[in-house]
Amino acid sequence: MSISLRMPPKLRTGDRVAVLSPAFAAPALFPERHEQALRRVREVLGLEPVEFPTTRQLGASAADRAADLTAAWADPSIRAVFATIGGYDQITVLPHLDPAVFRADPKPFFGFSDNTSLLNWLWCHGLAGFHGGSTMMHVARGAGIQPVHLASLRAALFDGGDLAIEPVAEFSEEELDWAGEGSLTDVPAPVPSPGWTWHRPDRVVTGPTWGGCLEVVHSQLAADRWIRPVDEYAGSVLLLETSEEMPAAGKVFRILRDFGERGLLRQFPAVLVATAKATVFTDPRPVAERQRYRDEQREAVLRAFADYHPEAMIVFGVDFGHTDPQWVLPYGGQVTVDGPARTVTAHF
Incomplete structure (x- = not known):
């Protein structure tokens, strides 16, 4: 039998969500696209996005990015965490994380590409997440959030059930x-x-x-x-x-x-x-x-x-x-x- 992981609880309209850059801080280079993503988190998803110090900080150290992840999980008002985009060095962030903080309050994490590192780290510590959903690529998409993406994102955040x-x-x-x-x-x-x-x-x-x-x-x-x-x-x-x-x-x-x-x-x-x-x-x-x-x-x-x-x-x-x-x-x-x-x- 395979391992059993804890699924994070669903969100409610108006909940606060962290928007972080645990890999590459693309919002620093493309602030208008980042702002479009934040608007859609508010207007389309009905959630309140919260940035952390390294969300727009190019070249932030692995320790500082880990500190933002830890702060997001330790804040009981933050009910989900979105990665802005992928990158290439998220594996260096993982040694700075304390599993106890994440286990104490499981939250949905959305990311793919280099964010596979954090998804796998959560999996190894008994916590499930969601593959996909970077804000810069999918939420900020020029012509609007793709219907396929939005349907599965809503299911992961709110609706649950089978899709x-x-x-x-x-x-x-x-x-x-x-x-x-x-x-x-x-x-x-x-x-x-x-x-x-x-x-x-x-x-x-x-x-x-x-x-x-x-x-x-x-x-x-x-x-x-x-x-x-x-x-x-x-x-x-x-x-x-x-x-x-x-x-x-x-x-x-x-x-x-x-x-x-x-x-x-x-x-x-x-x-x-x-x-x-x-x-x-x-x-x-x-x-x-x-x-x-x-x-x-x-x-x-x-x-x-x-x-x-x-x-x-x-x-x-x-x-x-x-x-x-x-x-x-x-x-x-x-x-x-x-x-x-x-x-x-x-x-x-």
């Missing part, structure tokens, strides 16, 4: 310059979604989720910190998504091979793999090359599981990663993957 996670008809992996004209009102043109691909859809699996950004999880495995004994992941649903760094298929395979050698891959009866982001404004790629990248990544994942857990059921193309729109998913909470019905349900 069908469905394929999207269109998606985008392009970016706009946040310092450019139109960044607060426009969005890149969407294109047809590649859809879902099922591998071995022969069972129904319900379990807590674990995983997140592949590169970040790998760094924690390499550091050999905040990783539980492998049998505590048994029965969980593995979430996998790759970042805007766009790791090559060979690297994806080698990372998963490391997971397999540790005995991790065989713990997961079901795996959800996000639509891989295959272009970035600093390295734009032709459309045909993007699809080839996603195909090669899928083959790398299948190759790793063929070696280490051939019975696993895998769903490719679920929209919870670095593309738009983004479903918010439980992290440590329950998800049902129904192979025969070809459905995924998040239990909020």
